[in-house]
Amino acid sequence: xxxxxxxxxxxxxxxxxxxxxxxxxxxxxxxxxxxxxxxxxxxxxxxxxxxxxxxxxxxxxxxxxxxxxxxxxxxxxxxxxxxxxxxxxxxxxxxxxxxxxxxxxxxxxxxxxxxxxxxxxxxxxxxxxxxxxxxxxxxxxxxxxxxxxxxxxxxxxxxxxxxxxxxx
Amino acid sequence: xxxxxxxxxxxxxxxxxxxxxxxxxxxxxxxxxxxxxxxxxxxxxxxxxxxxxxxxxxxxxxxxxxxxxxxxxxxxxxxxxxxxxxxxxxxxxxxxxxxxxxxxxxxxxxxxxxxxxxxxxxxxxxxxxxxxxxxxxxxxxxxxxxxxxxxxxxxxxxxxxxxxxxxxxxxxxxxxxxxxxxxxxxxxxxxxxxxxxxxxxxxxxxxxxxxxxxxxxxxxxxxxxxxxxxxxxxxxxxxxxxxxxxxxxxxxxxxxxxxxxxxxxxxxxxxxxxxxxxxxxxxxxxxxxxxxxxxxxxxxxxxxxxxxxxxxxxxxxxxxxxxxxxxxxxxxxxxxxxxxxxxxxxxxxxxxxxxxxxxxxxxxxxxxxxxxxxxxxxxxxxxxxxxxxxxxxxxxxxxxxxxxxxxxxxx
Numbered sequence: 001x002x003x004x005x006x007x008x009x010x011x012x013x014x015x016x017x018x019x020x021x022x023x024x025x026x027x028x029x030x031x032x033x034x035x036x037x038x039x040x041x042x043x044x045x046x047x048x049x050x051x052x053x054x055x056x057x058x059x060x061x062x063x064x065x066x067x068x069x070x071x072x073x074x075x076x077x078x079x080x081x082x083x084x085x086x087x088x089x090x091x092x093x094x095x096x097x098x099x100x101x102x103x104x105x106x107x108x109x110x111x112x113x114x115x116x117x118x119x120x121x122x123x124x125x126x127x128x129x130x131x132x133x134x135x136x137x138x139x140x141x142x143x144x145x146x147x148x149x150x151x152x153x154x155x156x157x158x159x160x161x162x163x164x165x166x167x168x
Numbered sequence: 169x170x171x172x173x174x175x176x177x178x179x180x181x182x183x184x185x186x187x188x189x190x191x192x193x194x195x196x197x198x199x200x201x202x203x204x205x206x207x208x209x210x211x212x213x214x215x216x217x218x219x220x221x222x223x224x225x226x227x228x229x230x231x232x233x234x235x236x237x238x239x240x241x242x243x244x245x246x247x248x249x250x251x252x253x254x255x256x257x258x259x260x261x262x263x264x265x266x267x268x269x270x271x272x273x274x275x276x277x278x279x280x281x282x283x284x285x286x287x288x289x290x291x292x293x294x295x296x297x298x299x300x301x302x303x304x305x306x307x308x309x310x311x312x313x314x315x316x317x318x319x320x321x322x323x324x325x326x327x328x329x330x331x332x333x334x335x336x337x338x339x340x341x342x343x344x345x346x347x348x349x350x351x352x353x354x355x356x357x358x359x360x361x362x363x364x365x366x367x368x369x370x371x372x373x374x375x376x377x378x379x380x381x382x383x384x385x386x387x388x389x390x391x392x393x394x395x396x397x398x399x400x401x402x403x404x405x406x407x408x409x410x411x412x413x414x415x416x417x418x419x420x421x422x423x424x425x426x427x428x429x430x431x432x433x434x435x436x437x438x439x440x441x442x443x444x445x446x447x448x449x450x451x452x453x454x455x456x457x458x459x460x461x462x463x464x465x466x467x468x469x470x471x472x473x474x475x476x477x478x479x480x481x482x483x484x485x486x487x488x489x490x491x492x493x494x495x496x497x498x499x500x501x502x503x504x505x506x507x508x509x510x511x512x513x514x515x516x517x518x519x520x521x522x523x524x525x526x527x528x529x530x531x532x533x534x535x536x537x538x539x540x541x542x543x544x545x546x547x548x549x550x551x552x553x554x555x556x557x558x559x560x561x562x563x564x565x566x567x568x569x570x571x572x573x574x575x576x577x578x579x
Contacts, residue, residue, distance in 0.1 A: 028273060028512045057400055059515075060524060060546075062539040077526070079513060079541075083400075083416050090513065111403030114549050122237070137230035137578060146238060153242045 004053070004085045006031045012053065017043055030088050037093040040078070041103040047080060047089070048108060055089060057081040058105070061115035063123035065148045066094075073097035074125055078105075095125070104130040122147035195223060198560075202231050206564045208305055209574035213551070213563075220559050225552040229545075233578040240538040244503025245271050246345055246479070248538070253339035255542060256576040259298035259519035260340045261290045261330065266516035269424055270525040271345045274512045277476050281468040283347040284426040289360070289463045290333065290342060291425070291516075292456040297326045298519030299407070299449040299456075302571040306446050307378060309565045310387045315374050322370055325363050332356045346480035347473025360464065368457065375450055385443060392554040392566030393441040402550040405543050406521025408570060411448045412440030418517040429466070430459045442562075442569040478505040503533040520544055520571055544576040 009031050010024055020039035025032050035043060047055035059079040067073055072094030081088045095102055104127035105112045116127040117136040124145035127133055135142065144151065159165075196219075201212040210231040216223040236251045243251075252263035265287050272279060300319050307315040327337040332355050334342040343349065352360075378384050394404070399412040409416055417434045419427040435451030437444025473480050477496045486493035499505055509531045515524040524541030547570065554570075555563040 027510050030513060032511070058403060059522070060526065060539070060541040062526060062537075064528060064537045077539075079524070079526070083414075083421070086421055088513070090511075109403070110398075110401045111546050111549065114545060115403075118545075135230075137233040139230075146235070153238055 004082075004087055006087075009053065009087060009089065012050075016046060030090055032090040032092060034092045034094070037076075037095045037102045040076075040091070040093055041105055041108070043091065044078070044080065044105050044108055053082055053087075054084045055080045055082045055087075057083055058109040058111050058115075059088070061105075061112060061119055063119040063125055063147070065123060067149050069094060071096040074100050074123055076102055076119065076125060100124055101126045101128055103128055104133075106130055121145070124148070200563070202228075206309060206567075208568060209572065209577075211567070211572065211574065211577070213567075215560070215563070217560065220561075222555050222558055222560060222563050225555060225563070227548065227551060229548070229577050231578060232574050236579050237538055237540065240535055242534055244533050245505075245507065245535070246500065247503075248535070249343075250339070250341050252540075253341055254575050255540060255579065256298070256519055256523070256544070256573045257338060258301050258571075258573055259294040260338065261294040261342045262298075262516060262518050263523060264340060264342050265291055265425070266514065266518070266523050266525060268343050268345050269516065270512060270514040270527055271479075271507075272474075273514050274510060274527060274529060275345075275476070275479065275507055277346055277474050277479075279347050279474040280470050280472065281426060282470045283472045283474070285463045285467050286348055286352060286472060287343065287425050288427065288430070289460050290330070292459045292463075293326050293329060295517075295519055296453050296456050297323045298571075299453050302519075302568070303374075303378075303446055303449050305568045306388070306442065306565060307384075309568045310384055312378065312381075312384065315377055318370065319374055322363075322367050325359070325367070329356060329359045329363065332359060344473065344480055346476040347471070349481075351472045357464075360460075364457065364460065364464075371453060379447065379450065388442040388446060388565060388569070390439070391442045391558060391562040392569065393439050394550060394554050395440060398550070398553070399440060399547075402553075403546040404521065404550070405547070406518065407448045407452060408440075408445055408521065408547055410434060411437035411444035413438055418515050418522050422515065424514070424516060430462050432459050442565055445569040505533075507531060515541070518543060520573065520576065521547065540579060542576045542579060544572045545579070548572050548577055 006026060013033060014021060017039060020036045021033050023034040047053055057080065059081045062077050064075040064077060065073060066075060074095050074097050076093050078091040079088060093102060102125060104116055106116065114136060116130055117133060119125050120127060120133050121135045121138050122145060196217045198215040198217050200215055201207045202210050212228045214226040240248050240251060249264050249267055252267045253260040255263050300323050304316040304319045330340050331337050334340050334349065394412055396412040396414050399409050400414065413436050415434045415436050420434060432455045435448050437448050479500065481500055482493035482496055487497045507529050509529055511528045513524060513526045515522045521543030522541065523543060526539040527535050528537040530536040555566055
């Protein structure tokens, strides 16, 4: 496979979306960019149609909750992949929990449908433009988003597993 | 021609002749599942039928959702292996290894060649057992129970090998972070050799029973097809993608655990229909056998675990007799080992496609966030598109040829 280098990928992304990219890093060899949430759909379309990069495969979408990041509590993480160049790219966005909205990419990738529903189901992130944004794995009557950090897994009064007891 | 009673006219029963020269049809709703012998797992499909033709399907899932991602946020790293067992439970060892490798990537450990080869043998055995179940079940759904009963004794033999390696059969919890829990003993080699000697004969017979069988071919060719372009758009990976003609295999694209040392081919199909999916899995079983042979022949000597005392449990006799080993043992079991902060994505070629682990660590005793990229969950979305316009019986066989595993679908 021909392959493109991570540096080339970052450079090309910077030249196209310079002002939308907030941070660039490379943990464990995978290019990771943090972008403005408003740019996600444009960026994925550009990545898909670009003749050099050819990121035509959406590997995964998932959410994460960082309660300490003010106005960026909820994160949506996209993994895309260019099979031809054998390169993966991680795109992260941070959106406020008070207005958890981001554009849906279902118009571009059919696979995004359930991935976005799952992310909505667990984190309450609204994907605008999604054809059927309903719960998928949890019961429909559920009125909270269980993967958010304010919902402890076990009995909230249980203290024996807290980090401080392990020397942290 | 029978006259309809007024009551029948009122209720607008589908299929009844209305008497005006037209067959009045109304779509029927058919509940396929959640529990149904033909779905091999807990899936519900609400089918809209026109006679025997499937017009549309609405899927529901989540019947065995067990909140693994949430549970993982509270567990030390080594305890998450048991959660991965229960994703694709037809090939749990691959999930276990995938998880170990994710953590090893996070903490930056390179495990010895011998352990990597042992892992390859275990993973390829698991792939064979996964594909055996799928292909045998395609046979059952097309009316050939013989292959199923015949092949399942070989799956049993594979499970006996697993049992000797780790003590468990289905939900194996095999291996450790940093290597394997013990070396293969003579009994394992004996069983492996016996399997490699006898299985090809039986599998060849199964192939001759099915592959060129006219009835089977007519039943499976052109049913549930998907083009390569649609398959990629739907996030297909693994045998289902390769059946559509895309030669993507994580073992080759991003080799892990020394897969680059082995010589094997990626079988691909043409039409992406049920027959191609069946044939791709058949061919992959032969490729897996080739890999196991190579791994056994070239098995390097050396240790079967890496030198990571903070993650790899010390031998029991050391725990009782050696202070340092006791401390490590205690720290590991209590989940006190330090992990670096960072985020890592690691993918392995599971039985059904790219099984990915996205792990965010904040340095705590448990992952901050762990997401499983479950291939079944992603490609099962395409099912309505694949069965639309086909017969109900084709929908059943398409479902089994996709090899959707409920545990992986619902996490």
